[in-house]
Amino acid sequence: MNPVTFIYDWIDRRIGLNDLTAKYLTGYLLPRNINIWYSMGSILLLIFGVQVLTGILLLVYYSPSIETAFKSITFIMNQVPFGWLIRTCHAVGANMMVLFLLIHMISVIFMGSYKAPREFNWLSGFGLLNMVFGICLTGYLLPWSQLSFWATTVATSGAGSVPFIGEYILEFVRGGKLVGAPTLGRFFVLHVIVLPAGIAGLIGIHLFLLQRTGVSTPPSYDGPVEHWKGEQYEYEKHPDGIPFFPHFLVQDLVANCIYAIFFFAIVFFVPNIFFPAEAFFPANPFETPAHIKPEWYFLPNYQVLKIFPNEFIGLIVQGIAMTFLAALPFIDIWPKRNFLKRPLFLTCVMLGIFTFIGLMIWGHFS
Amino acid sequence: MGVCSGGLLTLIGAGTVYPIFRFLSPLSVDSHGAKVAISLENLPEGEAKFFEFQGRAAVLIKRKNGNLSLLSAVCTHLGCIVKWEKEKEEFLCPCHGGRFSPDGTVLGGPPPKPLEQLPFVVKDGSVNVG
Ligand code: HEM
Ligand code: FES
Numbered sequence: 001m002n003p004v005t006f007i008y009d010w011i012d013r014r015i016g017l018n019d020l021t022a023k024y025l026t027g028y029l030l031p032r033n034i035n036i037w038y039s040m041g042s043i044l045l046l047i048f049g050v051q052v053l054t055g056i057l058l059l060v061y062y063s064p065s066i067e068t069a070f071k072s073i074t075f076i077m078n079q080v081p082f083g084w085l086i087r088t089c090h091a092v093g094a095n096m097m098v099l100f101l102l103i104h105m106i107s108v109i110f111m112g113s114y115k116a117p118r119e120f121n122w123l124s125g126f127g128l129l130n131m132v133f134g135i136c137l138t139g140y141l142l143p144w145s146q147l148s149f150w151a152t153t154v155a156t157s158g159a160g161s162v163p164f165i166g167e168y169i170l171e172f173v174r175g176g177k178l179v180g181a182p183t184l185g186r187f188f189v190l191h192v193i194v195l196p197a198g199i200a201g202l203i204g205i206h207l208f209l210l211q212r213t214g215v216s217t218p219p220s221y222d223g224p225v226e227h228w229k230g231e232q233y234e235y236e237k238h239p240d241g242i243p244f245f246p247h248f249l250v251q252d253l254v255a256n257c258i259y260a261i262f263f264f265a266i267v268f269f270v271p272n273i274f275f276p277a278e279a280f281f282p283a284n285p286f287e288t289p290a291h292i293k294p295e296w297y298f299l300p301n302y303q304v305l306k307i308f309p310n311e312f313i314g315l316i317v318q319g320i321a322m323t324f325l326a327a328l329p330f331i332d333i334w335p336k337r338n339f340l341k342r343p344l345f346l347t348c349v350m351l352g353i354f355t356f357i358g359l360m361i362w363g364h365f366s
Numbered sequence: 367m368g369v370c371s372g373g374l375l376t377l378i379g380a381g382t383v384y385p386i387f388r389f390l391s392p393l394s395v396d397s398h399g400a401k402v403a404i405s406l407e408n409l410p411e412g413e414a415k416f417f418e419f420q421g422r423a424a425v426l427i428k429r430k431n432g433n434l435s436l437l438s439a440v441c442t443h444l445g446c447i448v449k450w451e452k453e454k455e456e457f458l459c460p461c462h463g464g465r466f467s468p469d470g471t472v473l474g475g476p477p478p479k480p481l482e483q484l485p486f487v488v489k490d491g492s493v494n495v496g
Pocket of ligand 2: 441442443444445446459460461462463464475476477
């Protein structure tokens with residue numbers, strides 16, 4: 001017998017590999033017309049994996065103190081072989097994570113797959129969105145550049161506008177009255193261990209829930225489906241579907257390759273697209289740069305805070321919007337899913353997206 | 367098909383592993399600290415001065431009779447850093463008790479070889495190494 005088959009057999013007899021492949025790969029049937037939007041999740045897994053890998057590598061040289069942080073980053077960029085590559089991948093990857101998270105979420109909204117019985121999939125996804133925003137915010141401070149310092153000062157200052165306890169919250173978040181060494185310490189711990197572990201755990205839950213409910217059928221599907229009826233737990237089966245392996249695995253890989261082309265095009269041809277000039281100067285607490293703006297994905301929040309005369313009202317408006325988003329599956333309880341047949345829904349979604357993008361552009365030019 | 371995808375996978379694998387390997391490889395040391403100059407002014411007789419030379423520990427001693435010697439401070443047994451015993455004018459390795467004379471020869475203990483002598487020149491009251 002050939003040695004590979006022998007080893008495979010040896011393991012299989014003990015833990016049942018064939019059983020696993022049958023259940024999750026060759027015998028795992030998915031709807032025939034699953035589209036490219038269903039691959040966004042696998043792209044997000046790839047991005048998360050790359051972030052973890054490049055993050056661990058950066059930690060080899062990065063030194064989290066206000067005296068050494070900026071120097072260690074400069075050292076990585078200029079001295080360490082391929083340091084520029086690892087760091088650029090990590091910085092660009094963070095932006096891609098947010099971008100594809102938004103795309104994934106919007107496609108879930110359009111296909112109505114947040115609806116019952118997938119409320120938990122949606123909620124775990126919403127949790128991931130918030131944690132990813134958190135990991136981006138904390139990671140931004142770590143290079144201890146002018147950009148890091150002032151963007152974090154602006155981003156955290158909003159908390160101070162909460163009545164009565166705002167001052168205390170602000171000091172607690174920063175570890176002092178101003179952004180400084182204690183802020184770097186706590187953001188570092190959040191960024192390299194607490195949030196990654198939390199995100200990894202929540203991804204596990206997200207995928208577990210997906211396994212339990214079964215992948216949603218695209219709204220336009222006309223074949224036989226065993227839909228959830230609401231009386232008891234039921235796995236959404238697709239009796240005439242196509243196995244995940246090899247067909248959809250290849251489809252996911254193709255999507256990942258297209259993503260990789262897009263990603264490396266940025267890394268190699270416009271590596272500084274996410275680095276404004278302030279990113280290249282070490283933090284100076286006594287000199288605020290002229291035009292300090294948060295990253296593109298925080299621009300809507302930034303602009304909302306500016307529109308309202310009182311920052312606290314701006315915070316409340318954002319809180320309401322986020323709560324509405326989290327509660328979406330409990331508000332939109334109608335079973336119909338095809339967005340082309342739901343004019344009111346379509347109008348609301350488009351308005352929401354345009355408002356978000358509009359605020360982003362406004363925030364950029366204001 | 368099999369050859370193509372195998373080749374492609376190898377290419378992607380190599381493209382990932384090579385940068386990571388280089389990233390983690392130790393940076394070459396000879397670019398910095400290739401030359402060291404030690405001023406003799408603040409080295410009293412009978413004292414030793416330990417310093418780093420090309421990434422390794424070295425020691426300069428000025429004996430009571432004024433003679434200079436420059437040695438690697440790395441014990442030839444298992445690589446501990448030797449100590450200078452001022453009164454006895456000899457080196458003692460704290461790990462397993464190896465003893466060396468000021469010119470590096472083994473006086474006792476497990477070390478198999480003498481301490482390595484390093485070439486130097488004296489110029490303008492300082493010792494130049496490398
Ligand atoms: C780290 C971030 C995330 C990762 C790695 C991730 C991963 C995945 C994967 C692999 C799938 C299955 C394939 C697919 O339909 O795309 C999936 C499905 C799903 N995700 Fe996410 N996701 C993330 C964030 C989110 C967010 C922010 C939301 C929305 C708030 C969300 C909501 C959903 C829902 C409702 C499904 C089920 C879709 C269906 O069954 O068709 N996910 N996710
Ligand atoms: S290492 Fe010096 S005596 Fe063993």
